[in-house]
Amino acid sequence: MAAEGGLRVEQRHGKARVRVGRVWRQGADGSHHFVEWNVSISLLSHCLSSYHRDDNSDIVATDTMKNTVYVKAKECGDRLSVEEFAILLGNHFCSFYPQVYTAIVNIVEKPWERVCIDGKPHLHGFKLGSENHTVEATVQKSGALTLTSGVAGLALLKTTQSGFEKFVRDKYTILPDTRERMLATEVNASWRYSYESVASIPKKELYFSEKFMEVKKVLMDTFFGPPETGVYSPSVQRTLYLMGSAVLRRFPDVASIHLKMPNIHFLPVNLSTKENPSMVKFKDDVYLPTDEPHGSIAATLSRITSKM
Ligand SMILES: O=c1[nH]c(=O)c2[nH]c(=O)[nH]c2[nH]1
Structure with missing residues (x-):
């Protein structure tokens, strides 16, 4: 929050609805694991000059945020929960960029469930269930965390x-x-x-x-x-x-x-x-x-x- 010209500005910016699918092909029995996440990121950062003046020098581009989702998904070599992924992203934005002091990461995980064929779990076949798994992780630069999970x-x-x-x-x-x-x-x-x-x-x-x-x-x-x-x-x-x-x-x-x-x-x-x-x-x-x-x-x- 800051006041200039008598105006208080409370601001955030981010990327909404970044959709990513991730397959892990590491099961000892040849089984694959799959998740589909819809990620929304909101950053609280010191970038008021972009509002006050035509100066974008402090802005983390929302396009970069989108790319980061795919890079981090790639880097996660082992399966992880949607909560861990949200925290990992929040942590990244707060620690990588000096001007970012809070990252709010919302993710909706689609309910892809392994199918059973003839009573046997399929190694790489999934069907969509009904209820979504949601998470909101708010990470501060200090490492402080608020973590909320949900079912929708x-x-x-x-x-x-x-x-x-x-x-x-x-x-x-x-x-x-x-x-x-x-x-x-x-x-x-x-x-x-x-x-x-x-x-x-x-x-x-x-x-x-x-x-x-x-x-x-x-x-x-x-x-x-x-x-x-x-x-x-x-x-x-x-x-x-x-x-x-x-x-x-x-x-x-x-x-x-x-x-x-x-x-x-x-x-x-x-x-x-x-x-x-x-x-x-x-x-x-x-x-x-x-x-x-x-x-x-x-x-x-x-x-x-x-x-x-
Ligand atoms: O379980 C109920 N709670 C209500 O508050 C309500 N109001 C109503 O018309 N039906 C019901 N049922």
Whole structure:
């Protein structure tokens, strides 16, 4: 931030949506590994002269940032998590350029999954799954780090064990109480890790890739409950809270979690005519799926730490 001519300037620049695919052909059994990343970089740097004057001498070109993504992907000879790649890039920009003091790196990893053919994992065949793995790494020149991972577009649905009752009822309310409805949502979750410096992140290979799978499992296990019985959801709010608190309970290195869970409605279908007053009479069987409008429910959960 700086003031010149009475104007405060807060600025950043970067390259958005740099798409890169990386294959590692190193499996002892001949297996290949593949990731596809969509990288966005934003640099906070001392380059105010480019705003104040026609002087670009301090600008790291966004085209250079794009090239760096490909060079660094090439240099990563061993598989690494999307989190590690984001931190590696952030670290590079902060340490390579004197004028860069903060690098914010966002990456979306596409869910390419190894296929199984005749029950056997294919050595080099992949199919696209549904939910993305996201990361935001903010790296400071000092080595300070903020690391947030997430899952985007995790669509979940259960056909029972959901209700909504005893809410505010006034002259505008028509929604009946129910203990039997469909529950569908598209979870967008992001969780912040407690690691506060680049040096303090776990050295274990693919640590964050494993964590991503585990967090996703805890979210889904809590949403659905046991396979035979399920678990009753009295509201999206309650289910969201239980999902978030299960993650915080299970993973000590997750400091907070943000969950966005739209309530995607499946409306009961009732059709009637004068001649046929119960052409389709709803008996928890025929629904109208709709995504507009939908309920929007979101919360951030973190531990209350007592300061004694
Ligand atoms: O789980 C729900 N939470 C709400 O806040 C809400 N509002 C609504 O109309 N239906 C529901 N369902």
